[in-house]
Amino acid sequence: MEPVRLxxxxxxxxxxxxxxxxxxxxLCRDFYRRMSLAxxxxxxxxxxxxxxxxxxxxxSLGQEASQIGSITALRADDYVFPTYREHxxxxxxxxxxxxxxxxxxxxTHSGWDPARYHFHICTLVLAAQLPHATGYAMGVQRDGSxxxxxxxxxxxxxxxxxxxxxxxxxxxTEVPLLFFCQNNQWAISTPSRTQMRAPLHQRAAGFGLDAHxxxxxxxxxxxxxxxxxxxxxxxxxxxxxxxxLTYRMAGHSxxxxxxxxxxxxxxxxxxxxxxxxxxxxxxxARGWLDDDFRAEVEAECSDLAAQTRKVCRELPLxxxxxxxxxxxxxxxxxxAQERHRHEALTASFVD
Amino acid sequence: xxxxxxxKAINTGLRRSLEDDPKVVVMGQDVxxxxxxxxxxxxxxxxxxxDRVIDTPLAEASIxxxxxxxxxxxxxxxxxxxxxxxxxxxxxxxxxxxxxIRARSxxxxxxxxxxxxxxxxxIGAVEHHSESNExxxxxxxxxxxxxxxxxxxxxxxxxxxxxxxxxxxFYEPKxxxxxxxxxxxxxxxxxxxxxxxxxxxxxxxTLLTYGGMVQTCLQAAETAAAEGHDLEVIDLRSLSPLxxxxxxESVDRTGRCVVAHEAPTFGGLGAExxxxxxxxxxxxxxxxxxxxxxxxxxxxxxxxxxxxxPDLDRVLDAVDRSLAW
Numbered sequence: 182m183e184p185v186r187l188x189x190x191x192x193x194x195x196x197x198x199x200x201x202x203x204x205x206x207x208l209c210r211d212f213y214r215r216m217s218l219a220x221x222x223x224x225x226x227x228x229x230x231x232x233x234x235x236x237x238x239x240x241s242l243g244q245e246a247s248q249i250g251s252i253t254a255l256r257a258d259d260y261v262f263p264t265y266r267e268h269x270x271x272x273x274x275x276x277x278x279x280x281x282x283x284x285x286x287x288x289t290h291s292g293w294d295p296a297r298y299h300f301h302i303c304t305l306v307l308a309a310q311l312p313h314a315t316g317y318a319m320g321v322q323r324d325g326s327x328x329x330x331x332x333x334x335x336x337x338x339x340x341x342x343x344x345x346x347x348x349x350x351x352x353x354t355e356v357p358l359l360f361f362c363q364n365n366q367w368a369i370s371t372p373s374r375t376q377m378r379a380p381l382h383q384r385a386a387g388f389g390l391d392a393h394x395x396x397x398x399x400x401x402x403x404x405x406x407x408x409x410x411x412x413x414x415x416x417x418x419x420x421x422x423x424x425x426l427t428y429r430m431a432g433h434s435x436x437x438x439x440x441x442x443x444x445x446x447x448x449x450x451x452x453x454x455x456x457x458x459x460x461x462x463x464x465x466a467r468g469w470l471d472d473d474f475r476a477e478v479e480a481e482c483s484d485l486a487a488q489t490r491k492v493c494r495e496l497p498l499x500x501x502x503x504x505x506x507x508x509x510x511x512x513x514x515x516x517a518q519e520r521h522r523h524e525a526l527t528a529s530f531v532d
Numbered sequence: 533x534x535x536x537x538x539x540k541a542i543n544t545g546l547r548r549s550l551e552d553d554p555k556v557v558v559m560g561q562d563v564x565x566x567x568x569x570x571x572x573x574x575x576x577x578x579x580x581x582x583d584r585v586i587d588t589p590l591a592e593a594s595i596x597x598x599x600x601x602x603x604x605x606x607x608x609x610x611x612x613x614x615x616x617x618x619x620x621x622x623x624x625x626x627x628x629x630x631x632x633i634r635a636r637s638x639x640x641x642x643x644x645x646x647x648x649x650x651x652x653x654x655i656g657a658v659e660h661h662s663e664s665n666e667x668x669x670x671x672x673x674x675x676x677x678x679x680x681x682x683x684x685x686x687x688x689x690x691x692x693x694x695x696x697x698x699x700x701x702f703y704e705p706k707x708x709x710x711x712x713x714x715x716x717x718x719x720x721x722x723x724x725x726x727x728x729x730x731x732x733x734x735x736x737x738t739l740l741t742y743g744g745m746v747q748t749c750l751q752a753a754e755t756a757a758a759e760g761h762d763l764e765v766i767d768l769r770s771l772s773p774l775x776x777x778x779x780x781e782s783v784d785r786t787g788r789c790v791v792a793h794e795a796p797t798f799g800g801l802g803a804e805x806x807x808x809x810x811x812x813x814x815x816x817x818x819x820x821x822x823x824x825x826x827x828x829x830x831x832x833x834x835x836x837x838x839x840x841x842p843d844l845d846r847v848l849d850a851v852d853r854s855l856a857w
Contacts, residue, residue, distance in 0.1 A: 290636040301604070302637050306628050312594040313629070316601020316609075323583055324605070343625075346594040353589060507639035508673050510697035513726070513773040 182382060184426050185406050186396040190454045192462025194401070202405035206469040209460060212400045213470070214478050215253070216245040216457045219269035221482035222278060225489040226268075229282070230435045234493050236287045241268045243398070243430030246456030247363045248333075249273055250403025251423070254411050255331055258299050260317055262310040262332040265303040266363075270333070274298045278485070279492040288498045308334060308341035311360070315347045318356035318420070329357040329414045337368025340376050345388075351420040352389035359414055360390065360422040361407070363397060365429035370442040385422035397425030398456040428454070533716055539709040541683035542572050542648075545690035546610065550580050553608060556694055559586040560595055560612030560648075569614055570650055570709050592622040596647065600629055603643040608694060610646040610702075617660030617831075619649055623668070630699045631674030646693045646700045651679065652744040652794045653841055654707030656834040663831050664743075664795035669701045670772040670804070676725055677772040679703035681746035683713045685769060688723040696725060703771075705744035728775040730782065734764035737788040737854055740779060740805060742768040745792050745842065752847040761855060771801055779805065780812040787818040788854045792847050797825035819857030824850045 187202065188194055194204060202208075223241050230238040241248060248269035252261065263270065268281055271293075280292035284303065291302035304310035314332035321328050338344050339362060351358045362381055366373055377384070385392035391413070395406045403425055410421045428451035432439045439448075464470035505512055505520040512520070536544065549556045558573055558580075564587035567574030577585035588595050592613060599609035613619045619626070626647065633643045653662030670677045676698050680686035686704065693700040731746070732753050741749040746767050753763040764782055768774065783789045789809050791802035802823035809821050824842045832840045 289638055290632075291638060291640075294640050295604075295637070296640070302633075302641070304629075306624060309597065309625060309629050312597020312625065313601040313604065315594065316598030316603075317605045318601070319586075319598060320602045320605025320607050323607075342621075343593050343597060346589070346591045347597070350589050350591065350594050350598065504635075507635045507637075509634070509676070510642065514776065515773055 182394045184394045184396040185402045186399050187401040187405060188399045188459055188463055190459055192459060192466055194463055197405070200402065200405040200409060202401055202408070204401060206467070209464050209469055210474060212249060212404070213457070213460055213464060214481070215249045215273060216269070216400065216460070217478050217482055218485055219245045219249065219272055220457065221486050222272060222281075222489055223268060225486040226282060226285070227431070227435065229490065229493050230285070235282060235285045237285050237434055237436060239266045239434045240431035241266050243428050243451065243455070244363055244365060245269045246400035246403055247397035247425040247427045250400040251331070251361050251407040251425070254404050254407035256328065259329050259331060259411075260299045260301065262301045262314040262317070262330070263303055264307065264310070264333055264335060264338070265305055266335075267333050271300060274300045276300060277492075278489040279496060282489070282493050283496045286493065286496050288496055307338040308344040308347070310334070311338075311344050311347035312350070314358055315351045315354070315356060318351065318358040319354060322354070322356050327415065329359060329411055331359045331361055333361050333363065335362065335368065336364040336366065336373040336376055336381065337371065339381050348385055348388040348390055348422070355419045357414050358420040359407070359411060360385070360420070362422065362424045363427050364424055365427050367429050367433070367439075367443070369433040369437060380424070382422065382424040385424070391419065391421035393421065393423045395423055395425050397427030398454045398459065400456055400460055533714045535712050536683045536687075536715050537710050537712050538680070538683045538686045538704065539570055539572050541687040541715045542690055542704060543574055543576070544715070545687040546573060546576060547579075549610070549691055549694040550576065550584060553694070555606060556608045556610065557584050557586060557602060558610050558612070559588050559599060561588055561590050561614050563587060563612050568612055570706065572648070572704070573612065592618055593625050596622040596625040596630060596645070599645045600625065600633070600643050603645050604641065608644055610648060610694060613647060613649045615661045616649055616651045616663040616665055619665065626669065626675070626701075627672050631672045634698075635674060642697055643699055644697055646690070646702050648702045648704060650706040650709070651703040652705050652707060653831060653837050654744060656837070658834070659831065662837065664793065664826065666701075666703060666771050667795060667800050670801060675699050675701055675772060676770070677701045677703070678725055678770050679705065679743040680769065681705060681708065681743055681767050682711070684715045684721070685723065687715045688721050689725065689769065692722050692725050700725065703743060707744050708747070711747075726770045726773050726775060728766050728768045728770065728778040730764060730778070731767050732763065732765040734762040734786065736762045736786060737764070737790060737851060738779070738782040738786045739763050739765045739790050739792065739847070739851065740768060741765070741792040742771065744794055748842065748844060749792055749847060752844055752851065755844065755848060756851055761851070763851065774805065774808065776808055776812065779809060783809050783813040784816045787816050789813075789817070789821045790824060790847070790850045790854055791821065792824040792842055792850070794826050794841055796828045797823045798828045800825055819854045822850045822854050
């Protein structure tokens with residue numbers, strides 16, 4: 182299967198009648214703006230980690246088209262289960278920089294109220310979120326609410342048993358669920374060719390999922406395919422899987438050194454397929470990217486970066502006593518005793 | 533007051549919960565038409581439909597994982613794990629997801645999933661069908677772990693679990709599934725999930741136990757009484773949190789404590805209870821807290837289980853050693 186592609190790396194647009202998309206200046210400007218903002222935020226978070234303000238950061242660099250093309254094809258009330266790299270998608274849902282950073286500063290294990298954004302907390306044990314999404318979709322199916330559920334995951338996660346259980350379970354129960362795989366080619370240092378022999382979309386079809394392959398660095402193709410597939414799921418067509426071929430242009434995390442396992446020429450080859458540059462080529466050729474708009478987006482990016490720096494340093498940190506209150510719905514006698522003893526011990530120290 | 537087997541008492545508990553709360557769903561392998569391998573869910577799918585009594589694929593990680601998803605959506609799933617030794621594929625979902633989602637979300641998310649697990653030996657089963665793995669879950673913050681020992685408790689503890697705000701690991705001693713006893717009716721019988729019960733008051737020694745060992749310990753107390761020793765028998769019921777107030781109050785009175793369970797003693801509940809009792813009751817103790825448990829071996833082939841499982845003699849031996857200290 183060839184990946185669906187509407188926009189070539191050189192910016193040439195080739196419509197595909199199977200995946201109709203009204204490519205307007207407004208649509209392209211919206212994607213350009215969203216992808217630029219996501220990259221600006223990501224760069225700033227990286228800088229904050231390097232300055233010691235964040236403990237860890239996992240960059241979305243290079244995957245903006247996959248995330249933004251897909252999340253904007255969903256309804257605002259479609260619940261989403263992310264991994265830990267979906268910052269670009271999260272920004273589209275209105276999740277704030279402070280909410281995105283607080284976990285990585287080490288102040289909390291999650292940053293936002295999932296009910297507010299219909300966007301679940303990050304799942305770090307990879308693929309564990311896929312059965313959650315399947316079960317959530319079973320609930321949606323029972324509620325008959327017209328929502329669909331989307332679960333993001335990666336090529337590495339696809340090797341987990343829970344991923345394959347979820348593919349099978351979702352297909353068997355015909356739930357309204359979209360599995361969206363960002364195949365970014367690398368699971369830390371393990372390339373996808375070491376993870377699997379059969380391509381994921383092919384495996385997914387074997388499970389009985391409606392499976393699609395898309396150029397994940399082509400925001401227009403991702404959006405067109407996700408829109409059509411989401412509509413089909415919403416209409417009762419059953420679960421589907423989209424494999425988006427993209428590239429993790431940064432390391433796995435700020436603790437990683439991709440220079441140990443991949444070549445500069447590989448990175449170069451993907452840099453020429455950069456999702457933002459590609460859209461920019463189209464917009465420039467069509468005269469949709471004038472200086473005013475470009476300056477406006479640049480200013481917005483600078484503002485977002487400045488805001489990100491500011492809020493990061495002001496992120497609140499609760500007292501250690503707060504840890505005991507969220508274990509169960511009520512603090513047990515054991516937890517109360519531990520908290521009291523710790524508070525008393527701390528209070529007994531003389532400065 | 534109906535007399536029911538433990539299996540039927542839990543079945544009616546599920547039935548009442550399905551009637552009381554439209555969000556309750558029963559799920560697991562073979563829980564529908566078959567009614568579960570122990571028939572605990574017998575007849576429920578016929579009366580409540582396949583959408584609420586759900587036959588699932590054979591995949592424990594996803595039974596728990598999808599239950600978490602349903603709970604996030606506002607449902608109240610009660611999953612059946614077919615046998616104790618089959619829960620391990622779901623271990624990551626239970627320990628890293630179910631137990632931690634409330635804390636990980638800063639208290640914003642609740643996942644009130646009940647996981648029913650037939651537990652323990654004594655039924656002559658093949659390997660992986662007779663284990664007592666409660667310590668793994670009791671060790672995990674964010675779970676409630678309970679174990680019933682009789683039909684009344686099984687019925688009412690389950691109904692309470694299905695209104696709790698927390699995830700509950702609900703153990704059912706499979707060798708007691710067919711034991712009959714009275715189940716009282718009426719909402720006043722709803723049991724708290726975190727209270728032990730003094731089954732037999734006594735003055736000479738506190739015998740702490742739960743699940744399948746409760747009957748054995750009550751028999752031990754009768755035998756000891758004939759020998760002039762008055763044992764207090766406590767059914768812990770809640771393994772996490774432990775009802776240390778009830779335990780300590782008893783041991784303070786009797787001065788002696790024996791903990792009996794089917795699980796291996798090393799790192800088991802008895803070890804935790806022994807330490808807690810020592811910390812709380814040190815000046816009242818006349819003897820160290822003693823443990824009686826399964827051997828620290830894998831659960832043996834069926835022909836050995838009568839020797840593996842603590843029986844009347846092993847419980848009484850520990851009682852005698854404590855009394856002779």
